[in-house]
Amino acid sequence: MTDKNPRVEEVDEKDVEVKDHPKKWAAGIPGVYHSMKPAIEHMGLERSRKTLLALNQKDGFDCMSCAWPDPDHRKTFEFCENGAKAVTWEATPVVIGSEFWAEHSVSELRGQTEYWLGMQGRLTEPVYKPAGEDHYRPVSWDEAFTIIADKLKGLDSPDKAAFYTSGRTSNEAAFLYQLFVRAYGTNNLPDCSNMCHESSGWAMGQTIGIGKASITYADFAKADLIIVMGQNPGTNHPRMLTALEEAKEAGAQIVAINPLPEAGLMRYKNPQKVKGIIGRGTELADQFVQIRIGGDMALLQAVSKRVLDAEAKNPGTVLDHDFLQKHCQGLEELKEHLATLDENVVLQATGLRSEEIDELAGRYLKADKVIITWAMGLTQQKKAVATIKEIINLLLLRGNIGKPGAGASPIRGHSNVQGDRTMGVWEQMPPAFLDALGEEFSFEPPREHGVDSVETIRRMRDGGIKVFVAVGGNLVAAISDTNAAEAAMENTEMTVQVSTKLNRSHTVTGKEALILPTLGRTEIDLQESGEQFVSVEDTVCAIHASYGKVDPVAPQLLSEVAIISRLAAKVVGDRIRADWAGYERNYDLIRDHISHVVVGFDDYNTRIRQRDGFLLPHGPRDSRTFNTPTGKAMITVNELEYLERPDKTLILQSMRSHDQFNTTIYGHNDRYRGIKKGRHVVFVSPEDLAELGLSDGQYVDVHGIYADGVERVLRNFRLVSYPTARGCAAAYYPEANVLVPLESVAEGSHTPVSKGVLVRLEPAAELAAEPSAAG
Ligand SMILES: Nc1nc2c(c(=O)[nH]1)N[C@H]1C(S)=C(S)[C@@H](COP(=O)(O)OP(=O)(O)OC[C@H]3O[C@@H](n4cnc5c(=O)[nH]c(N)nc54)[C@H](O)[C@@H]3O)O[C@H]1N2
Ligand SMILES: Nc1nc2c(c(=O)[nH]1)N[C@H]1C(S)=C(S)[C@@H](COP(=O)(O)OP(=O)(O)OC[C@H]3O[C@@H](n4cnc5c(=O)[nH]c(N)nc54)[C@H](O)[C@@H]3O)O[C@H]1N2
């Protein structure tokens, strides 16, 4: 290593500290402090200034920490604590030097934690691990591309390779990537969305004809009621708290539906305001609905039933009849279905009291304009698609789609995960897109659907997929069933990772393996025609440009566009009408193609240069047009199902701490939940602990329960007595992925059920610590 990083904190999971939890508010002075400190420490003042002040500004770069949109009136500090962490993590001047690869074998790196790997610094040169060897060694770019191209060209079918994308990839790189993959001959384009909002896409596609949020940023301030379900914005979308605070000040009510009383949802101290710094901040949630994991479908049905009952009592006054008649189909079937809804089952499934549901229904009925937002708490459930369809049902009943201040809003995770899909990174792109792509580049794209993330792992396991290429991400750590996933990855012939930093997926490899280092979004992207910018789409369909601001950490780094272009030139060359070398020289050429192929991108190169970018068209939002087979918004009937919990078991969710970005671990604290210096914890309610004869501070083994005979265990996790819903437990992702069976996926979307894992706790054999007083 050229620059040893002194701050790799040594952590012994036995010393995890638990106190003062959960916090009742988020952000405020600690927010500001925690934002600036690591940046300045790691990058120095100059690099911090250049990056942080450019974050989310109109001529700056798009923050890579989430897909939250930018307000029109931006502040000087348009970033949050976790955005600052993401930037610092990427723009760190610490780099991995050539000697690193001789010093550390792959097996040794495999023994290191995700945190340690990330802290080694930025990757700077391509490296190659030949078959049978245990070390990577630096190779030239040309050598690297030749090795990969030879392998891909040698496969007897293009379907024997899979090409993964994580949602940080820009529109330009994503478009080129899917073009390259389809020109090569396969639709095997799994992505992180398969593990994330796929369920939202499915449910919304089938009901309103488009899988994207039906609101814009401005709608928050116009809403009467905002319901935040299965989402922890204080940690994962911190700037959303500002939008919620503004909505609140404009008179909106906020309801949080969550098994955990997440700090940010309870009270918010806006670090940009005096009262946020010295005062009590804003109380956000008017109602906290502490739902049992997986109970949302029952809750939503129960609320819709109350809405229908209210209409039956006062006919003509509750439902939006005009809207329903003109734009929706299926009301009668829903009425019939919900008439038989059993309140006892609802209470069992939700763990709530009827009065709480009455209160929520009352708020919904009083509000003219309602927004419902959601994230992973809903999408990573077995019944995720049906649950999200119930959100749509509820909204449709009172015309809450396609009017100002109202709508359905999945809040995306990765900063450009939505854009990647728009650009064609999907294993099931519709025929119209493939037709346009084929016409633009004079070739016949493959039509057979490709594999998603879970299916990729299965086929690697079974030998059907032999080469795995990833532009970003860390699939082996992010996907369910870690042990199975690692065995599958090792069963391949070659793995190729285009990455900014080291992670687990570089250490669990195919027989041959390559790492191709790339520029990050913070860095200036200089090509032959001059400095390039890229573009991204946020969670509300706004497209804008992102300009790198700091010098690349190493001169030989290539951009993702350059890597994809050069690889494509070697693999598919002039088999299609594409100017690969030209795309690398000037990204405008890529955007010209996008404007011909992707709907909504006319005049891309001009409109992307407008200061605010532009908004993509959205039928339901703009004109209440629903692109479904009936031309109507579909009210659907979904059979109620929830996860039953046998005696002595708990339902476990896996979630993010405040110090991580997905599989990237920035540190070992989870400030708002009161956890310090460790991640091997499992949160359980004091009542359940008592019932199970366990106590806070005790160490347990967490056994997954799944009917396939495979033993899945997390060993030596510290119990934390925590006010989560009864019968529920929580642990951190990615560690908890060990417990999620590969076969346990959401119906329809195939998203791993990361939030509904049945577990049994047993006192740990080796590490029985004294119960602590904290709790
Ligand atoms: N700092 C930071 N920002 C991020 C990320 C990150 O890791 N770190 N990740 C990014 C990505 S890719 C994504 S997808 C988003 C994720 O953003 P979130 O979805 O907020 O992420 P999770 O931590 O998985 O939180 C899930 C929330 O759902 C709740 N929950 C769990 N089960 C249920 C349930 O059955 N019902 C209900 N109603 N709630 C439930 C949990 O208690 C928790 O509050 O964040 C993005 N932004
Ligand atoms: N149990 C459980 N599992 C989950 C989840 C959960 O809540 N619980 N959440 C799921 C969700 S929502 C998601 S989105 C997935 C995330 O799955 P992924 O997107 O695959 O994982 P990340 O951790 O976001 O990927 C981080 C890696 O991306 C690389 N990287 C970072 N920036 C760049 C860049 O600019 N370019 C390139 N080429 N590489 C870059 C770095 O090497 C870094 O190590 O995990 C899923 N898995």
Ligand SMILES: [Mo]
């Ligand atoms: Mo995500």
